[in-house]
Amino acid sequence: MLTLLIALPALGAFGITLLPRGRDELAKQVALGISIVVAVLTIxxxxxxxxxxxxxxxTESYWWIKQFGVHWAVGVDGVALVLIALSVILMPLVILASWSEADRFGGAELPKADLDKYARPKRSVKTYFALLLSLEAMMIGVFAATDVFLFYVFFEAMLIPMYFIIGSFGGPQRSYAAVKFLLYSLFGGLIMLVAVIALYSQGPGTFLFAELSKLNLDPTTAKWLFLGFFIAFAIKAPLVPFHTWLPDAAGQAPTGAAVLLVGVLDKVGTYGMLRFCLELFPSAAKWFTPVVITLAVIGIIxxxxxxxxxxxxxxxxxxTSISHFGFIALGIFAMxxxxxxxxxxxxxxxxxxxAALFLIVGFLIVRRGSARIDAFGGVQxxxxxxxxTFLIAGLSGLALPGLSSFVSEFLVLVGTFTRYRVPAVIAAVGIVLAAVYILWMYQRTMNGPTAEPVKGMKDLSHRELAALAPIIAIIVALGFYPKPVLDVINPSVQHTMSRVQMKDPAPTVAEKGTRP
Structure with missing residues (x-):
């Protein structure tokens, strides 16, 4: 099943490239159809x-490069499954949201001045959708890989379609942003490659995760290998101070690509910390925990x-995503x-x-022709x-109770507070700051007097609403009832805790006759 899920979008991307020139509409339909099939199969x-x-x-496991002990090995636990589900649910919605925006990449709907500024095409519209499908195959593969070398291959390969999407279809500084994204990611990937090879040299002649996780490494060796993996994942996430590529890449990427970059690709970094850094190097992870928690708290603020x-x-x-990734890293290393x-x-x-925030921002940019906050006013x-929809997405971003982010942020802070009280208290300040940046942004763009250029702005079309409605529904549903997802996640988390040999702190019980 997992090999099929990887193969379908990859074959779809190849098929789209074979379509005759000018069949852009057919390319969109093929991409949307395949992404829906993949989503249904994944569900x-x-x-x-x-x-x-x-x-x-x-699980599946076949020899790939037998001489070096490399397998095509895939399988999912609860953590990988929910991240694959995230990827395949977002992809058809991104394609739907990019339906008309993609035509602008080809210059069909832009005046010459804007065409020169934004999107004189280096690639065709059908290439854009082929790159999206190839990126989907890589995203599924990176979360499904249970061979460390195979994971590394997907980890690096998914840079290629995103690089071309940003560099060919992005904003006025697209070349700079694409190169910066690629260089940062390649630097982290090369460090991880050295660590992967070193780990293999310590092991039983295989890259299989299940076998490598059984190794008893020398403490000094484990610390160096941990650093090799962690730096690569910290760049991908990104954590401060490895974050500077993200605002440029997300700011210049087309809206759909920005959704996938921040919504999915960056999760590979935090997923790698939880899966590889903790389980392959448990003693080193505990040794580096104070440093990581410090970086996470700094990133939040x-x-x-x-x-x-x-x-x-x-x-x-x-x-805002840099701040949120600080919360995620804090929860992982709270142990x-x-x-x-x-x-x-x-x-x-x-x-x-x-995803909801980026899509709505993208719709605003298409209508107004600008991403500046002061270009709007009184949109509501x-x-x-x-x-x-912008209000609901924003309130979810600031973790309002009743919306999805609240449950996860609450669990992170509670889990951190039981072991590291001071970092948890400082991190809680991030909640207050989130209210400031979300509500102030909303007030400046949606409220107040209606700006003159905004008066003729159209509301969401049926296509745009169809792309947003499922996301809004999920945000509300997971806010009220996250239990099904947590039931899938919890057994995998317990396995990680067991591997790191950590237990939850015992609750503090007040003595009889005293105040708690």
């Missing part, structure tokens, strides 16, 4: 997943403060079941809430549905 697979069964399910000061909508959302379950759920919830009077 069917998820329904057959048994949380209380074997840790890795739907730093990202939020910079978001408050942004004048560009896409860059603002990108900086409690609540923290790690909350961090994993946060990956999913952040993916959907950020002329486009109330757009403003309403």
């Amino acid at each position: 069917g697979m998820a329904l057959r997943f048994e949380p209380g069964g074997a840790r890795f399910q739907f 730093y990202g939020a403060v910079l978001a408050i000061g942004q004048v560009d909508l896409k860059r603002l959302v990108a900086y 409690t079941s609540q923290g790690q379950s909350g961090a994993t759920l946060y990956m999913v919830n952040h993916g959907f809430s950020t 009077k002329v486009a109330p549905v757009l403003a309403g």
